[in-house]
Amino acid sequence: xxxxxxxxKDVKQELKMDRKRLINSFKYATYxxxxxxxxxxxxxxxxxxxxxxxVFGFLFHISVFEWLVCLILIALVLMAEFFNTAIEYVxxxxxxxxxxxxxxxxxxxxxxxxxxxxxxxxxxxxxFVPKWIEWIGGLL
Numbered sequence: 001x002x003x004x005x006x007x008x009k010d011v012k013q014e015l016k017m018d019r020k021r022l023i024n025s026f027k028y029a030t031y032x033x034x035x036x037x038x039x040x041x042x043x044x045x046x047x048x049x050x051x052x053x054x055v056f057g058f059l060f061h062i063s064v065f066e067w068l069v070c071l072i073l074i075a076l077v078l079m080a081e082f083f084n085t086a087i088e089y090v091x092x093x094x095x096x097x098x099x100x101x102x103x104x105x106x107x108x109x110x111x112x113x114x115x116x117x118x119x120x121x122x123x124x125x126x127x128f129v130p131k132w133i134e135w136i137g138g139l140l
Contacts, residue, residue, distance in 0.1 A: 060131040073120040
């Protein structure tokens, strides 16, 4: 019986949420967002485009499905940029001098962001161009 109580107590302790650790994880993530935003020009561009998509989404009253697509793509592009930045930091740490493999790793990570941004832009055009055409037609 004592063993079972100890096991239950241990399990409860493991499942208990550590508030300080949780708060710190949000603090560190927020710091990562701020640091990356300040240091990465492309992230600022992605944020600006995301803001434009959101504004146009409200102006053109896009459907719920179109909102979901836009928000998922915004998240994917931003995530790709954050992952790219993290990869660049790690590569720079591991290979402070110029090395062909370090360059290839950084270029490949950047290519992933570019591909995600291009695909997102194409989807954005598919969603918004008909709405722009309809809006312009209404002005004429």
